[in-house]
Amino acid sequence: MMAGDDTGGDDGGAGHDPAERQMRLLLALRSRGVTDPRVLAAMERIDRGAFVRGHFEDRAYDDTPLPIACGQTISQPSVVGLMTQALNPGPRDTVLEIGTGSGYQAAVLSVLCRRVLTVDRHRRLVAEAEEIFRRLGLTNITARVADGSRGLPEQAPFDRIMVTAAAEDPPGPLLSQLKIGGIMVVPVGQSDAVQTLIRVTRTETGYAYDELRQVRFVPLIEGLGQT
Numbered sequence: 001m002m003a004g005d006d007t008g009g010d011d012g013g014a015g016h017d018p019a020e021r022q023m024r025l026l027l028a029l030r031s032r033g034v035t036d037p038r039v040l041a042a043m044e045r046i047d048r049g050a051f052v053r054g055h056f057e058d059r060a061y062d063d064t065p066l067p068i069a070c071g072q073t074i075s076q077p078s079v080v081g082l083m084t085q086a087l088n089p090g091p092r093d094t095v096l097e098i099g100t101g102s103g104y105q106a107a108v109l110s111v112l113c114r115r116v117l118t119v120d121r122h123r124r125l126v127a128e129a130e131e132i133f134r135r136l137g138l139t140n141i142t143a144r145v146a147d148g149s150r151g152l153p154e155q156a157p158f159d160r161i162m163v164t165a166a167a168e169d170p171p172g173p174l175l176s177q178l179k180i181g182g183i184m185v186v187p188v189g190q191s192d193a194v195q196t197l198i199r200v201t202r203t204e205t206g207y208a209y210d211e212l213r214q215v216r217f218v219p220l221i222e223g224l225g226q227t
């Protein structure tokens, strides 16, 4: 602890106010390779604390994934940053997100693009995320209960597709719902192992694949959830 620090005891940082903790989170993001100023500004604007409840609330500004309802997780902030950076959404883009979860990733995307459509197979997660979007005044996000492995054919094609659950392969319906020149970011691999985050770019003639890094996501499961 620094000399002259009068914050009242060594609490490991948990007692600092949210603005200060949010600043520390932004420093952590930079040190983990989130360098795009637009992405950093979007993540500065969206308070992760709004998306975490219960006894994990005081860890909302740590660079770590945390449990949410329905046995799912809110992703690690640096992974949200790196995926958003790789997706590179433009201000006129419509983005489809598969796996609303807490709604945090959709909220970050909503600052950077024209419209976000986000789907989750759990009704409860969609309802809770919608409530947070309303509270934060994020009016360009539409959340739906749907099986995202089929995409959203009636709204396709999309400029960008962000998949936040791991598939064994990039789902065919999602590939076909990408515009030419469009980008999809998706974790690929077996659900109980380390997966590879890949970026798929649709070209005039096919698809180009880049491997980005190792990640670990909950699995993409077909069909709707019970809750």
Ligand code: SAH
Residues within 6 Å of the ligand: 072, 073, 074, 075, 098, 099, 100, 101, 102, 103, 104, 105, 106, 119, 120, 121, 122, 125, 146, 147, 148, 149, 164, 165, 218, 219, 220, 221, 222, 223
């Ligand atoms: N993007 C989220 C984290 C997502 S966790 C956030 O920012 O908090 C992965 C989510 O994908 C879970 O909520 C899970 O219910 C959802 N999911 C898994 N399979 C799905 C499918 N086939 N369709 C839609 N959502 C799915």
